Amino acid sequence: MRTLLPLQDLDLKIEACRLREVEIPKQKGKFDVQKQRLAAELAERESALKNLQLEQRECESEVSQKQAQIVKYEQQLLGVKKNEEYQALLHEIDLLKKHIAQKEERIIAILVEIDAAKERLSEDKKRIEAELKVINGQCTEIDLELEEAVAVRKSLESQRKDLVEKVDPSLLSRYTRIRANKKTGPALVPLNGNTCTGCHMAITAQTVNEVLAGRIHTCAHCGRLLYHAENLVEEGARLASQ
Numbered sequence: 621m622r623t624l625l626p627l628q629d630l631d632l633k634i635e636a637c638r639l640r641e642v643e644i645p646k647q648k649g650k651f652d653v654q655k656q657r658l659a660a661e662l663a664e665r666e667s668a669l670k671n672l673q674l675e676q677r678e679c680e681s682e683v684s685q686k687q688a689q690i691v692k693y694e695q696q697l698l699g700v701k702k703n704e705e706y707q708a709l710l711h712e713i714d715l716l717k718k719h720i721a722q723k724e725e726r727i728i729a730i731l732v733e734i735d736a737a738k739e740r741l742s743e744d745k746k747r748i749e750a751e752l753k754v755i756n757g758q759c760t761e762i763d764l765e766l767e768e769a770v771a772v773r774k775s776l777e778s779q780r781k782d783l784v785e786k787v788d789p790s791l792l793s794r795y796t797r798i799r800a801n802k803k804t805g806p807a808l809v810p811l812n813g814n815t816c817t818g819c820h821m822a823i824t825a826q827t828v829n830e831v832l833a834g835r836i837h838t839c840a841h842c843g844r845l846l847y848h849a850e851n852l853v854e855e856g857a858r859l860a861s862q
């Protein structure tokens with residue numbers, strides 16, 4: 621029992637490290653969400669700017685098409701004989717000129733909007749880059765924390781072999797089996813009076829006496845190995861006097 625306790629202490633520490641190794645990377649989850657939000661924000665700004673630039677090009681091409689049409693009509697005017705046809709062409713030209721004026725007005729408005737959109741985009745880029753820098757720094761810290769946890773666990777694991785060799789093989793196999801069943805927590809627990817400290821249930825007086833006498837028992841309720849702290853003191857004194 622005396623040799624099993626240090627092994628269990630080590631195993632519980634290793635277990636705690638493994639838990640941390642699972643928990644630490646979870647912290648990065650919220651940063652991934654933040655990164656996605658920032659990327660979406662930037663994409664929205666960029667697409668707003670692109671849409672304006674597209675509209676500007678469309679307006680400009682409409683203007684030049686209509687100007688070409690006017691040139692065509694003006695050439696037709698020279699050859700027209702009938703007054704109605706002449707008037708009709710003049711009317712068409714007039715309409716085209718009105719449309720061109722509307723589009724040109726829109727282009728001026730778009731240019732103002734593009735300037736504003738560019739400014740907003742460059743401000744957002746700066747802000748988002750700064751936010752990403754902070755987030756990436758925090759992610760790096762998390763990675764380092766994880767690396768450290770792994771290093772601590774490996775160093776603990778390297779101490780395990782020496783401790784295992786000191787434990788009686790049959791006791792070790794019972795301990796290993798209980799640990800495997802329980803998945804977490806101690807497999808070896810002290811008695812507190814007649815109570816198992818693993819499950820807090822009462823142990824029969826006979827079992828308590830036998831544990832006190834140095835026999836190895838498991839708790840009838842939770843199956844953990846039981847020991848009595850006094851026995852360890854005696855065992856220690858006996859080993860020291862040898």
Ligand SMILES: [Zn+2]
Pocket residue numbers: 816817818819820821839840841842843844
């Ligand atoms: Zn128990």
